[in-house]
Amino acid sequence: MLIKKRTGIEIPSSEITPHYVYLSRRHFMKGAALSGIAALLAACTPSGAQVTEEAAGEGGEGAVAAVTAVPISVSTNTDELGAPLNSFEDVTTYNNYYEFSTSKTAPAKLAENFPTSPWQVEVSGMVNKPKTYGIEDLLKFQQEERIYRLRCVEGWSMVIPWNGFPLSKILNEVEPTSTATHVRFETILDPDNMPGQGSPFFPWPYVEGLEIAEAMNNLTILSTGLYGQTLLPQNGAPIRLVVPWKYGFKSIKSIVKIELVDYLPTSLWMEAAANEYGFYANVNPNVDHPRWSQATERRIGELGRRETLLFNGYAEQVADLYPDPNYDTNLNIRGYQK
Amino acid sequence: MTPLVNTTTKSNLKLNKKTVGQLLRIVTHVGSLIPLVVVIWEYQTRRLGVDPVREILFHTGTTSLVLLVLSLAATPLNIVFGWKQVLPLRKPLGLYAFLYVCLHLLTFLWLDYGFVWAFIVDGILDQRFVLVGMAAFLLLVPLAATSTKWAQRKLGKNWKRLHQLVYVVAVLALIHFFWLVKNVYVEPTIYAVIVGVLLLTRIRPIRQRLSRWRQHRYSRQTVAGKR
Numbered sequence: 001m002l003i004k005k006r007t008g009i010e011i012p013s014s015e016i017t018p019h020y021v022y023l024s025r026r027h028f029m030k031g032a033a034l035s036g037i038a039a040l041l042a043a044c045t046p047s048g049a050q051v052t053e054e055a056a057g058e059g060g061e062g063a064v065a066a067v068t069a070v071p072i073s074v075s076t077n078t079d080e081l082g083a084p085l086n087s088f089e090d091v092t093t094y095n096n097y098y099e100f101s102t103s104k105t106a107p108a109k110l111a112e113n114f115p116t117s118p119w120q121v122e123v124s125g126m127v128n129k130p131k132t133y134g135i136e137d138l139l140k141f142q143q144e145e146r147i148y149r150l151r152c153v154e155g156w157s158m159v160i161p162w163n164g165f166p167l168s169k170i171l172n173e174v175e176p177t178s179t180a181t182h183v184r185f186e187t188i189l190d191p192d193n194m195p196g197q198g199s200p201f202f203p204w205p206y207v208e209g210l211e212i213a214e215a216m217n218n219l220t221i222l223s224t225g226l227y228g229q230t231l232l233p234q235n236g237a238p239i240r241l242v243v244p245w246k247y248g249f250k251s252i253k254s255i256v257k258i259e260l261v262d263y264l265p266t267s268l269w270m271e272a273a274a275n276e277y278g279f280y281a282n283v284n285p286n287v288d289h290p291r292w293s294q295a296t297e298r299r300i301g302e303l304g305r306r307e308t309l310l311f312n313g314y315a316e317q318v319a320d321l322y323p324d325p326n327y328d329t330n331l332n333i334r335g336y337q338k
Numbered sequence: 339m340t341p342l343v344n345t346t347t348k349s350n351l352k353l354n355k356k357t358v359g360q361l362l363r364i365v366t367h368v369g370s371l372i373p374l375v376v377v378i379w380e381y382q383t384r385r386l387g388v389d390p391v392r393e394i395l396f397h398t399g400t401t402s403l404v405l406l407v408l409s410l411a412a413t414p415l416n417i418v419f420g421w422k423q424v425l426p427l428r429k430p431l432g433l434y435a436f437l438y439v440c441l442h443l444l445t446f447l448w449l450d451y452g453f454v455w456a457f458i459v460d461g462i463l464d465q466r467f468v469l470v471g472m473a474a475f476l477l478l479v480p481l482a483a484t485s486t487k488w489a490q491r492k493l494g495k496n497w498k499r500l501h502q503l504v505y506v507v508a509v510l511a512l513i514h515f516f517w518l519v520k521n522v523y524v525e526p527t528i529y530a531v532i533v534g535v536l537l538l539t540r541i542r543p544i545r546q547r548l549s550r551w552r553q554h555r556y557s558r559q560t561v562a563g564k565r
Contacts, residue, residue: 093388094387102520102522104387105387201521291465291466291517293465296451296460300388300389301388303452305450305451305457307457
């Protein structure tokens with residue numbers, strides 16, 4: 001029998017384990033857990049158990065190789081709620097980026113040679129000082145690390161260490177006029193390099209929008225990297241929005257235009273399916289998508305589900321945006337008919 | 339001499355038909371099990387990506403739909419081409435479809451929802467695509483349970499009536515597919531067209547016209563063959 005002695009100087013395993021090993025361990029565990037199922041499926045073959053062990057071992061090694069190939073840098077292993085970060089591999093191989101493909105794994109390949117330099121972002125509309133930024137100008141803003149949960153409207157989630165800067169820094173520079181009420185964002189229209197933009201099912205280019213107050217909130221960032229690395233094309237390089245309390249589709253990728261307007265912008269998803277995707281799209285476990293539940297989510301890398309948190313766990317930070325307690329965080333409507 | 343030769347060719351023909359039937363059965367069993375082997379292999383070699391749960395759900399769901407479509411194709415193939423040998427394949431195809439539906443459901447309950455019943459109840463009741471999927475599964479249970487020769491004899495005429503439920507299952511499976519995709523409906527539409535055609539051939543006037551057309555063609559062929 002094994003008795004654990006309490007020494008008083010217990011060191012959390014996260015502190016003595018190098019980060020990449022820690023990450024690969026998560027993969028190992030994921031592999032091990034799933035092997036159980038595979039073993040069950042393969043129960044009819046006598047070598048089932050043996051195969052299982054091998055696979056778990058392979059899974060671990062494979063993950064180490066995949067992760068160590070890229071030097072990653074991150075300050076901590078978890079988000080503020082204690083949930084482990086998703087691995088670099090998770091974040092860069094599982095992407096909803098319909099400009100490239102509706103498959104989640106295809107964008108990593110299809111976006112490989114997507115040209116992200118030179119790149120310009122035009123900030124215009126109802127501003128006193130319109131300005132066009134080159135990507136090199138945007139990298140001059142002090143880049144911070146932000147560890148955010150990303151909750152997709154489809155019901156899965158990740159924890160991602162982004163690098164970037166608050167959107168408010170740009171907005172403060174260009175000075176929105178007093179009549180501006182919303183910010184409208186646009187993705188590049190580049191069908192030659194984005195095969196998915198040939199799809200007739202969507203009104204390209206991708207458009208998203210925020211209220212000015214939402215855009216000025218400290219959580220709202222423009223991201224230029226993740227895990228200390230320059231953003232990869234499948235993650236929305238060279239610059240993308242991250243709004244962690246809203247469903248993932250609000251966090252528009254590969255931005256070329258930021259426009260201050262005095263109307264509620266119609267997003268691509270609002271245009272494609274108005275009854276299913278609204279402007280606010282705040283994460284809310286109590287308001288279902290018309291066709292599926294939003295009460296729970298599958299964290300990539302885990303088996304089973306987690307309960308979805310109101311505003312994706314950022315309720316405190318966005319409380320001032322939605323002061324009315326009856327505020328309807330519905331996907332579709334801003335109203336009081338909860 | 340001549341009569342002797344005739345009998346041997348006849349028995350050869352008979353043997354060939356038997357062999358064809360057996361071959362088809364082997365192909366059906368092997369072909370139906372390959373997707374299961376593939377998904378286990380893909381998992382073991384880490385080819386399912388970072389969200390294997392989703393991949394396994396899609397894989398088992400698609401396989402069961404394909405097998406269901408194949409089982410529905412047997413009767414029309416017989417009507418149109420007179421391929422009687424495919425008729426016995428309906429049973430294994432249907433049972434394999436049921437096997438994949440069971441794996442699909444197990445993946446949903448276990449890998450996706452971790453057997454947490456509070457989550458599962460919400461996951462079923464608040465998601466209409468899951469509701470119709472569940473209905474399809476529940477309708478398949480009595481069909482799988484009565485797939486034996488014994489049940490067939492016991493139920494008599496009612497057996498056929500009961501097993502016509504598979505048409506309802508096919509439609510529910512399609513609705514399940516349509517309701518879970520996001521805006522791009524190409525794939526479920528392809529399945530819907532195929533299932534639509536297969537179900538149409540079962541409508542009596544269409545069925546009669548098709549078999550008349552086949553008999554007509556067949557008789558012309560034999561006449562041509564005799565010449």
